[in-house]
Amino acid sequence: MAGMLSRLETYYDAVPRSAARAEEFGPLTLFVREGEGWPYYARPTLGHTGGVTAGDVDRVRARQRELGVPEAFEWVAETTPGLRAAVEKSGLVVREHPLMVLEGEGTAPAAPEGVTVRMVGAEDPALPSAAAVPYAAFGVAPSPAAAAQVAARITAGLTHLAAAVGTDGGALCAGQHQPVGSVSEVVGVGTLPTARRRGLGLAVTAALIADARARGVETVFLTATDESVARLYGRLGFRTVATALIAETAS
Structure with a gap:
């Protein structure tokens, strides 16, 4: 440990x-x-x-x-x-x-009907909506430069983006992993409020895991919001190894 x-x-x-x-x-x-x-x-x-x-x-x-x-x-x-x-x-x-931390290769759940879960490249038409989803999911106004910043990081190999894309071509859920050497963290997985409780977050996380493993990443990890969310990630093979602490001013 x-x-x-x-x-x-x-x-x-x-x-x-x-x-x-x-x-x-x-x-x-x-x-x-x-x-x-x-x-x-x-x-x-x-x-x-x-x-x-x-x-x-x-x-x-x-x-x-x-x-x-x-x-x-x-x-x-x-x-x-x-x-x-x-x-x-x-x-x-x-x-x-x-x-x-992920144990093994992870389990890939099936994507809901009418949704395609895939990696999103820098020139992908779905990138603007995929870059904006985490902001909307967490109730924050998106940065005007969000899509350009994510595209630049994808091109540089610093960030890899996955999204659950609906039939209209817009992203309903998105997340990223950011590899450094043989370690990568899954971050920013968020789902639009209107698309929640459909398993999209787990499907996007599974796509990120598969991409990380394909790139030779040995250690994939994430920080869960709470124990209930941790149990969901447990379905993919993640196991709690420690406690992440975040300190902020009182709201």
């Missing part, structure tokens, strides 16, 4: 660097997105073995406020157990999420 968590830590440190700059604050690293898109967060500095104080957290939060980005931190409880106390002392609210 320690080896697995170490691989995930290396991935967590590497994957934001393709779209963000890293600002170092001793035991913490703040990733600041370059350009438009979902904002990043601060997390433990890779390889740091000392403790983290509330003062360390406060300094990062002050920088986040200065930049006008969310005061957010993400880390793995089992890897950096002392960070939670420092974050909570600083005044942030911590939420727990199951961190899951």
Whole structure:
């Protein structure tokens, strides 16, 4: 298990660097997105073995406020157990999420009738709607540049996009995986509110798994929203290995 968590830590440190700059604050690293898109967060500095104080957290939060980005931190409880106390002392609210790793090749559920689940390329007509779906799924206004940004990352091999496409050619559900070496994380799987409870999220995730395996990815992982969602991902072969912690300001 320690080896697995170490691989995930290396991935967590590497994957934001393709779209963000890293600002170092001793035991913490703040990733600041370059350009438009979902904002990043601060997390433990890779390889740091000392403790983290509330003062360390406060300094990062002050920088986040200065930049006008969310005061957010993400880390793995089992890897950096002392960070939670420092974050909570600083005044942030911590939420727990199951961190899951795929065992085996995964199970592919059948796509619902009238829906095609497939990978979406940079020139695919479905790309604009597929890029916008996660924003709509999470109730956020889409970035005007979302499609262009996703297309650029697909072309660069940084992101691979899958979508469940309806008969009208529009995406009903979409998600991505982002490989770094032999590790890839499934992220941003979202379904339009009008298309939920049809198994589209699992079908899209299965397509991402198949694509990752075809590209030689050995470790596929994701973070589930809660235990009920984790049970759904369990149908595909994911198993909880640790707890992902996300800290934000109280809403």
